[in-house]
Amino acid sequence: MGGFAWTEEEDHLLKKCIERYGDGQWHRVPLLAGLNRCRKSCRLRWLNYLHPNIKRGNFAEEEVQLIIKLHKLLGNRWSLIAGRLPGRTANDVKNYWNCHLRKKLNAQETEEEDQNAINVEIIRPQPRSIATTGSMKPRSPDHIAPNSQPTIEESSMSTPFPYVEVDQRGKELVKADSSLGVDEPGKFVSDLATDHFGQFDEVNVLRTDECCSKWDWDDLISDMDLWTDSL
DNA sequence: AACTTATCCAACCGCCGCTAC
């Protein structure tokens, strides 16, 4: 660690300060609490450690599955992912991903790549036929290498997230892709987390950006809207 | 028991977007 660990007394001072003044004005917290810490340290300590709604302990299987799915949808947007996991912080999710899931998934991908390499070998076209036909047909999904660049057709998808597309009514759908592990391709993105946790009780929900506001898929949807509007 | 290596996770850093002036 670059700095120094928080003492019990510092935690107590910070807690008292937040309880008294709220957590809105982090630039004032060090002064109000009498702490020799910067605003960012205070905020982080509160959000990641002292907040009463923080859930401790191991991640449940359904939480892990949801993290994997959301990471495929959103990438490294930990705060968004954590916002969908009640009681978990962005730091928790990020650490869990880096320690547990990245290696696991990398191993899986390597295995799949090896398998794909074998498949590519089997279906590799004869050079002579390519030279003579010259026609460019859309690639079959089965034949796309994992890290290949998308064709123009593929790259014109309507969202920044490779596994999300938008239907005619503007609703976000999970694309048909077995690697995502979604049972029902075409399912609305907003239904994904509900499958795991149902509707949350507001009291038990922690969002990392506001700490205690309600769990809400609208944030995710509006993020996607912003992206689609910009096209 | 002593040492080395791997893993976990709290904390920091730098950057970005937003807002007020």
Next chain:
DNA sequence: AGTAGCGGCGGTTGGATAAGT
């Protein structure tokens, strides 16, 4: 329009601890 201040985010670091030799 430019800029300073702030909150927030993701990437990274490094100390503590567990596991292995």
